[in-house]
Amino acid sequence: MRLAVGAAFRAMSAVQGRPRGLVYEKHGEPAQVLQLKDINLPEMGASGVHVRMLAAPVNPSDINMIQGSYAVLPDLPAVGGNEGVGLVVQIGSNVTSLKPGDLVIPADAGLGTWQTEAVFGEEKLLKMPPDIPLMCAATLSVNPCTAFRMLSDFKTLKPGDSVIQNAANSGVGQAVIQIAAAKGLKTINVVRDRPNLQELVDRLKSLGADHVLTEEALRKPEVKDLFQEIPKPLLALNGVGGKSATEMLRLLQHKGTMVTYGGMSKQPVTVPVSALIFKDVKLCGFWMTQWKRDNAQNKEELNGMITDLCTLIRKGQLTAPACQEVPLVDYQLALKASMAPYVSAKQILLM
Amino acid sequence: MRLAVGAAFRAMSAVQGRPRGLVYEKHGEPAQVLQLKDINLPEMGASGVHVRMLAAPVNPSDINMIQGSYAVLPDLPAVGGNEGVGLVVQIGSNVTSLKPGDLVIPADAGLGTWQTEAVFGEEKLLKMPPDIPLMCAATLSVNPCTAFRMLSDFKTLKPGDSVIQNAANSGVGQAVIQIAAAKGLKTINVVRDRPNLQELVDRLKSLGADHVLTEEALRKPEVKDLFQEIPKPLLALNGVGGKSATEMLRLLQHKGTMVTYGGMSKQPVTVPVSALIFKDVKLCGFWMTQWKRDNAQNKEELNGMITDLCTLIRKGQLTAPACQEVPLVDYQLALKASMAPYVSAKQILLM
Structure with a gap:
């Protein structure tokens, strides 16, 4: 699946109604505690970025975080997911590194990527070049x-x-x-x-x-x-x-x-x-x-790595893992498949 | 026990007869395989140093080496012991860093220190300042x-x-x-x-x-x-x-x-x-x-460390461990004590 910016914008027209996300109010088995529900976006403010999420994988660490067995845990209630790719819809007046139409991925864990729309701080996002296949972008940051x-x-x-x-x-x-x-x-x-x-x-x-x-x-x-x-x-x-x-x-x-x-x-x-x-x-x-936190003040190393990885992607030397794309509403299927033994395909939620 | 060079020279006068050492011809329990016997010293040659050994401890690694369970093992038959202090008696014509009367300790493992006299290569020895107590010198190199x-x-x-x-x-x-x-x-x-x-x-x-x-x-x-x-x-x-x-x-x-x-x-x-x-x-x-081998070509680090340790010894900040001095002929007692549980004193063979 490969979306150029124009196509991504058109995809946005499919967004209807209120933003929704996979929310958990207590730790436990993801199939039990996660619920797809309407969410209220925070105010964007001067340094916020309004993002339309496009795709987000289900990683083992996402599962552990929901189970409560991970080394860092968000305040509850929380939205699941730590990785993914989104499209910038709107930016706060102080935002300089991003503009509407940019593809972005998380620069830190714990953002909650399993939601259709979100407002993130500018510093929590990394800009992705527009020619990177969407599944590569969605699975790049971890x-x-x-x-x-x-x-x-x-x-x-x-x-x-x-x-x-x-x-x-x-x-x-x-x-x-x-x-x-x-x-x-x-x-x-x-x-x-x-x-x-x-x-x-x-x-x-x-x-x-x-x-x-x-x-x-x-x-x-x-x-x-x-x-x-x-x-x-x-x-x-x-x-x-x-x-x-x-x-x-x-x-x-x-x-x-x-x-x-x-x-x-x-x-x-x-x-x-x-x-x-x-x-x-x-x-x-x-x-x-931890590495991202240790390098949070100076994003040169992080941006340099992303540039190098994108070069490998363009040369065909780095591909996305085998992916199974699953619509957000079918998240229970994705959770089940991601926890089954010997399933090689990564489950990717499409928002 | 503290021996100035003069006293050490006088101690030499006690040497009688042929050089002897604790030799093992096969690996096994030290009490069984070690024998105190006459040994033939190799030719001193131009770069050799003839040393009268004064004192040598029994360390756990010495025991493991005799048992055959250590990471490096000498060719057999071998003399036991890896640490100790000796007095230079005579030097080869090319030897420049040592002279008769110098106290020396091993710069490498595996020399075989449980012998009354030995011939070692100049590069295998480190000179000790004469004011360092003998028990400190004997137990310094490991x-x-x-x-x-x-x-x-x-x-x-x-x-x-x-x-x-x-x-x-x-x-x-x-x-x-x-x-x-x-x-x-x-x-x-x-x-x-x-x-x-x-x-x-x-x-x-x-x-x-x-x-x-x-x-x-x-x-x-x-x-x-x-x-x-x-x-x-x-x-x-x-x-x-x-x-x-x-x-x-x-x-x-x-x-x-x-x-x-x-x-x-x-x-x-x-x-x-x-x-x-x-x-x-x-x-x-x-x-x-391994560290000594990695630093064998350039002895600056090694000599610097010995100098620093000798400074601590002189200030009274580093003392020899509690020692039990045992005459070489009573080596069986020293072996037994060194392998007994909860014996805090280090066994030191006096040659």
């Missing part, structure tokens, strides 16, 4: 940014170096494969075994994955054969935790680093003392929300 | 150096900042307490509960420990009361692993670092994923042997 930073900020990697990651089929994982390939890095991608494994392997390879293997294969001694072709990884990206993380540590190069950005197994990371002392591996974490 | 580097290389700490460590009664632990106190840092020191706990608490406090508590107390909610007096630690030093390490992680400040240098519990370090992602803690390891 996962590709996380992948970009993890591949840039922890190790100096040169073409030919290798990176290992688990959860390779996640939104972050797919972005890691593509950004790494664009940098000339080799990727070793770990996925859970599943029906139609070969289909997934083929899809990840078509994105640029060099090696795709299951958690079980990762534990076998033959995994070492890989390292006749490529060097041992200097960087491991961990979205799973538990045994999967420990196995990746085992394959890391001397002085390698493992960056943890997720814990889908709900298991902690267990690190042999010898890996720390004698192999000199480092463990750290990455959280895009 | 534990105080480890403590010094861990307090310097991982976090920028300013007076008033706090550091938490377990194994606070170990050789490294006691050095951490003293070096941290000299830097104006506050220390939280975790020890295992034991008979005569108060005696240990008093001793560590006399070294400069601000707070001493047991593993059990560390797990209680009241531990938080500490942080009304001092800030949460930015740095945790882990010589134990297992639950003890996890508890220290829990108390670390946001963006704090835990450095692992030992694993006395023989348990891995378990890290909650949330600590990595949301608290942004880092985990890394430190191994003095």
